[in-house]
Amino acid sequence: MAETDIDHFHIIKLCYSLVLRHTTEEVIAACIEAVEPARAALTSQFRNRVINDLMEGLAKHGWFTGFDIADEKPMRFSVEQWIKHAKELQATLFIAVHGGIGEDGTLQALLEAEGISYAGPGVIPSKTCMDKVATSLALNHLATRGVLTINNDVRKKEDLLNIPTVDIWHDLTSKLQCETLCVKPARDGCSTGAHGTIEMPNPSPNLVIFEPFIETDEIIVSSKAANENGHRLMWKGCSRWVEVTVGVIGKYGSIHSLSPSVTVKESGDILSLEEKFQGGTGINLTPPPMSIIRFVNSLAFLKWSASWLLDCPIYLQGLA
Secondary structure, eight states: OOSOOOTTOEEEEOOHHHHOOSSHHHHHHHHHHHHSHHHHHHHHHHHHHHHHHHHHHHTTSTTOOOOOOOOOOOEEEEHHHHHHHHHHTTOEEOOOOOSGGGTSSHHHHHHHHTTOEESSOOHHHHHHHHBHHHHHHHHGGGGGGTOBOOOOEEEEHHHHHTSOHHHHHHHHHHHHTOSSEEEEESBOOSOOOOSSOOOOOSSOOSEEEEEEOOOOOOEEEESOSSSTTOOEEEEOOSSOEEEEEEOEESSTTOOEEOOOEEEEBSSSSSOOHHHHHSTTTOEEESSOOTTTOSOTTOEEEEOOOTTTTTOEEEEEEOOO
8 A cells, every 4th residue: 555644534425416516626615515504505495496496397297206306415534434434335436536545556455455346447556657757667668669658857856955956957958858848746647737837736745757848739620711610620740749648448468549539729828627627628539630640550658647547648749
């Protein structure tokens, strides 16, 4: 099990009406609304009014037997209590937690110890893929087969604070043979960040990893086509790199990849978090147009997450 103190973690049980939100912030706001007495009373009043109106219209239908909606307040469990509860229910858990104990093998180890089934990778692949350095080392043996990992350099936070920034920059760009750098926590399996200021996790990581910054070409859907009702893709193809997502499926030893998918945008410089992750906001093309990626087997860089068996984003070099 990962060396993580789970005592300060809690799991909160939510009813569907609180879960069905677009973002975590909206879920938190809904929870606050559900437990704050005055707001909860007002919400309950509106909900009862809507349910009563619906029941009047549906009462004439024989198939309608009523609603099972109740004012369920969020319930808080410790991790130990939650695992005991899951075991009593003989539940199979779908782990949908990005980062932290949900992606580094900690939660997986706790569940396995109690014999609880769960979806996704086990302890070892989760722990390995959460650590970007460990992931690179685990894939080194595939270099002769065309699977290459990006060069990186790991630095301690305290070392970075005691060395002049200019010296760090020159040292890293020389060692990694690049002009621009990407910095990220060494142990953070999920993708985060958008345009503007990107904050490190709190508390800040003890180890950060530096890599060459791979600038990908933006792909934009434009409505400014010859046919006013049509759309066309705009792709400059300058850097020759396109980021795609590829799902892989199968049993160990016989895994095959699905068709790659590329995310395009309608405007702006960088895909927002909503466009990348929020359902209904982004545009994905599966498979990518051949005008952009002519040879999909020109595999170059792998960007693995702990959920690599289900979602394996990779970088392909577009050879147009």
